[in-house]
Amino acid sequence: MASVVLAAAVVGIAGSLGAAYKQNSATEDSGVALDLARELMEEVSSKSFDPSGSPNAAGWPSVTDRKLYDTIDDYSGYQDSSDSIRMWNGSNIDAGNGTVFTRAVVVQNNARPAGLTGTAGDFVLVTVTVTAPSGQKYAISQLCTRYTVVR
Amino acid sequence: MKRSTQNNKRGLTLVELVIGLVVLSMVAGATSALMTAVGIGWTHGNQIEVGTSLSTQAMVRIQKILRAAKQIGACRMGAISGSPSQAAAVLVWKGDLNRDGKVQASELALIEHQSNADPDIAQLVCWEISYPTTWTSAQKQTADVTMVDDAIYADSEITSFKAMANVRAAGIVTCVTAAEFHRIDSSSTVRPALEYALKFNKDGMEIVKYGRSTSRTPATLPASQL
Numbered sequence: 053m054a055s056v057v058l059a060a061a062v063v064g065i066a067g068s069l070g071a072a073y074k075q076n077s078a079t080e081d082s083g084v085a086l087d088l089a090r091e092l093m094e095e096v097s098s099k100s101f102d103p104s105g106s107p108n109a110a111g112w113p114s115v116t117d118r119k120l121y122d123t124i125d126d127y128s129g130y131q132d133s134s135d136s137i138r139m140w141n142g143s144n145i146d147a148g149n150g151t152v153f154t155r156a157v158v159v160q161n162n163a164r165p166a167g168l169t170g171t172a173g174d175f176v177l178v179t180v181t182v183t184a185p186s187g188q189k190y191a192i193s194q195l196c197t198r199y200t201v202v203r
Numbered sequence: 204m205k206r207s208t209q210n211n212k213r214g215l216t217l218v219e220l221v222i223g224l225v226v227l228s229m230v231a232g233a234t235s236a237l238m239t240a241v242g243i244g245w246t247h248g249n250q251i252e253v254g255t256s257l258s259t260q261a262m263v264r265i266q267k268i269l270r271a272a273k274q275i276g277a278c279r280m281g282a283i284s285g286s287p288s289q290a291a292a293v294l295v296w297k298g299d300l301n302r303d304g305k306v307q308a309s310e311l312a313l314i315e316h317q318s319n320a321d322p323d324i325a326q327l328v329c330w331e332i333s334y335p336t337t338w339t340s341a342q343k344q345t346a347d348v349t350m351v352d353d354a355i356y357a358d359s360e361i362t363s364f365k366a367m368a369n370v371r372a373a374g375i376v377t378c379v380t381a382a383e384f385h386r387i388d389s390s391s392t393v394r395p396a397l398e399y400a401l402k403f404n405k406d407g408m409e410i411v412k413y414g415r416s417t418s419r420t421p422a423t424l425p426a427s428q429l
Contacts, residue, residue, distance in 0.1 A: 069240055076248045083255040087262075091414050098394045098417035137413060140385035140398045145283060147400075147413040 081151075081184040088134055088153055089180045089192045096127050096157065096178050101198040112157075124176055124196055128159035154183040163195065174198040250408040257403050258412040261327060261376035265399065268312055268329065269416035273298045275395045276355030278386035281316055283400045283411065291316040291382040292361050293397055298420070306355055308332055308348040313364055314375065316382035322404035325380045328372040330365055380404045387415075394418055 095118070103109065103122050111126025119140065121127060132138075132155050134148030147153075163177035164170060174197055181191040215223070269275070274296040281291025292315040296306050313330040334343045346369065354360050364370060381402040388395040396417040403410050 072244050080251045094415050149410050
């Protein structure tokens, strides 16, 4: 009887400790994933809708070096992983703190929000999805519009 | 007939006592291990919270400076690992506040990494001109210096700016043990960006944060810089 009670207590305590550990891990993962997503979204949204010169440089998947991308749609379908994020000088850094996060970009064309007038082609919805090592996905979206830069 | 009650009061034998003590020590050991595990979990959770808070603070503050910036000037790369010969630093033209098309010293900011053997003191700082609060606008205008064209792109200007009168450093974020900056700009770039990697060390836990901030003020490089 005592053994059964003891075993039940051990299982209960181990379960609660496991849950606490998972919660910690999930908090850490979400922080890293959101940082990685925000960074890539900042980069995508800083690009022009249309190429500033001609011809328009090719994008993903024929060109995998983000340094060469010049428009938002170049990122459509882009994928990388956090242990090989390429910095501007060509060096790779581990931005996942030892674990591997996968980033993917979806660029949805003609994403004019309902109720707005204007040309549908002037709107794209960019979604960056980061998959944590646990399989949990974190996604952020941003609506980008075509505009004219006045210098 | 009277029975002696004393004979019924049986004490613990030495063996029973020892078994009791062993069981008690096992329970104490298990409880101690449990408390240690809970403590480690709590510390780890706390480190994650502090790390996330520090990195978010750094990114928000860097973004605040860079998003409104007119131009990103001289940039020293630094390094995220090893010992760089020069610490990471970047000179920023915050904006043409008096709309004269020229860069005044008061319109500049310098983001610089200051390393230190003590991780709690190693930090990112922002150097800016801060005139005495008692000064009038006229006094500030007189003290201000108009920079030579393109001076902000010269590496030497980083050192010169820090040596100017009334230039003071304010902390952006602490516990930054290493930093690496890359200026992303070209003749066709309308939104220059700064890419950065920061290594934080808080209570022995090291994390690397990678970020990028883009100027939201459209401004291509001056023709002289092409």
